[in-house]
Amino acid sequence: MSDDQERSLRQAAQANRERLVAHREGVMQEEAEKAVDVRQNMARLKEQRLAKEAQGARTAISKANQPSASKPRRFR
Template identity: 75%
Template sequence: MSDDRELRLAAKANRERLAVAHREVVIQEEVKNAVDVRQNMARLKELRLAKEAQEARTEISKANQRPAPKPKRFR
């Protein structure tokens, strides 16, 4: 019976050791994912701001143009 208990204790210690190692791997993966998400958000924000700036330039350009002359009617 003591052999059975020793085996169980050894198995429990092994599981705990593996859990700690696995936990560190999971934490590292989560940190990497968080960094990737922040980088993607920054990239998307940059693209959105560039698009908004282009739209503003287009609106200003259109506002500065003279209206097209109306075609004259010939009789």
């Protein structure tokens, strides 16, 4: 190979590496944003689940505290 061809190939390889680095940074940023979105959604779902469980516990306690309905007495 001549020096000009080798230099051209090296320049092309360098340009390709720079392009890949720029692309990789964009992909990494996008993945980081997705990860943040997933964590926020998981936190939101956890809050909803805990609220539902707390409501169920309050309902169970409320039902347990209600006096039982007594049967009507028969008079003789």
